[in-house]
Amino acid sequence: MFVPNRAGVTPEDLLNWMKQTEPSASTSHRSEKDPEKEWMEKLFDECEDEFFESFGVYDADDFLPVDDDDEDFGDWADRIRREYFDKKHAEAQRLAASCSGSKRRKTNKEREQEEKSHKEHLRRLQKEHEEYLSRATRKEDEVRQGKKRRYEERCAATFQASSSSSVSDSKLCYSDIPGQLHEELKDVNAFRKVLRKQQTLWHPDKFAQRCSSRLEEKDRQRILDTVTALSQELNSLAQSLKT
Template identity: 45%
Template sequence: MVSSRQKRVLRYVEEGNLLKLKSHLRKHPDTELNFQHGRKRRSPLHLACGLRNDAVLRLLLERGADALQRDRRGNTALHIAASRALKHGQTAYNDLVIPLQKYCPVAMDMPNYAGVTPQDLLEQMKAEQVCVFGRARERQLHDLPQEGSSQAKLDSESQWREKLLGECQDEFFEAYGHYDDESLGDGVDPEDFGQWADRIWREYHGKRRAEARRRVESEEQRVRRRRRPENTDAEAGRELQTRLEREHAEYVERAARKTEEVLRGRRRRYEERCAVALGSDGQEELGYADIPWPLPHGSVSDMVAVMLHGAERGDPAAFRRLLRRQQALWHPDKFTQRCGGRLREAERQRILDTVTALSQELNRLAQSVR
């Protein structure tokens, strides 16, 4: 599965954006570059060779890209580079083949699934050059002058060279297979430049419209205040005080509701963890973090508050029942019988000290209720 960071690497390689790729790899140095993507199972290094981007190729090699990684047909990056050199000549050879050959010399003799090595491709390139230029030189030395203008002779010579080159390429592609520019970028990011520009335009104009609405509302409020001259400073002060008190009461109510939700959620998670971690059938070793403390980083009183949340002291019978259940759960002797053999030795004393403190706090509450 290709991650979002790897999708960015593919996008920057396809765009040939060396600066963004370098910045992305500097920010995320642990990004894995030796992954395969698309139906051809090609890596970013294959993609850089297919696009003839030597700067991106050198950066990927510096970042640890695997030059021996194969695609679906067994081709390494050097196979792709050699095919580009065969098609585009010396420039592609210098930009792609030489860096890969220096970085991983053994890749020259690595065959693909058809048994063709990069060395075979490069030898065919040399033979093709000899074939083209040798035939052209032979024709220049031995051809007799032909009738017609000099322009006609040049056109005939150009047609002959193109035909000869095409025949040599056809012979090679028939023997070894054609490394064409198939869709290298199967995993393009779903948002292209046009979609990105449309989204930025919509966000910008949305902000402008919201700002215009705020200005209009502010102006309307200012006009309404002008139309009420009877509204004295004292009345304005009373309105402000009333509004502040109302907002404060709403804030206090929201805070209390939020606190109630947090405590209820902690109580529910505490009970679920107790049923799992402290069950009689548990076999795994328990460390301090594995014990279902009501509030792992809180004080003992805070833990007890979470345990007893939801039990009203106005109902003494229900409160005592909940208190007795928690006392039995955290009694040191019962806790040791239930979980003592599973405690991690390095944290055993710390766990038992916390259990003892919880038990003492529960006993103190039980005495106050009586």
């Protein structure tokens, strides 16, 4: 308010001069202009022009942001969402391209090593499979030999020809008859040899001669019928091998 301009006039002087230039009721009837007031008006106009030239005319719109876009909140939210997903999609594409490139480089660089490792793995699996088959074969042989041994033990107990009274007086029930030995032999000659031995062992006449006196009366007929049927089955099997 009290800082003078280049003409030595302060803002307070201008305000005072403006008040003095306002028409009043006491001076309105004067027809003559006051030279002093006229000079002050001219001086005020000059000061105003100088001020506008130095600082420019104040425009309220110059200090407000101009928004030519009529975007509402919904449009703004859609735009933000679209920009966010576009950014994420671009990042995913860059990551996929990076991973794909590194994978291709790894495959080209370590292909020989991977093939070698794969072949070694196959050899190890083949070896384990062969060992498994070998163990299974040994186990099968052990089971077959065990069945054969138990069968022979039961046959020995059934056809015991000892003269001991404890043995000769023991009675044979139907459950004591061991039945037929089911043995699978790939060698035909070996199978025929076993079959002839079984035919001799289970011949009805020879069985009756050796064991008739020891049969339990309640199971006698059932045992003899079973031995006869078993002998016929063995004979039929032997006949089929001849054809």
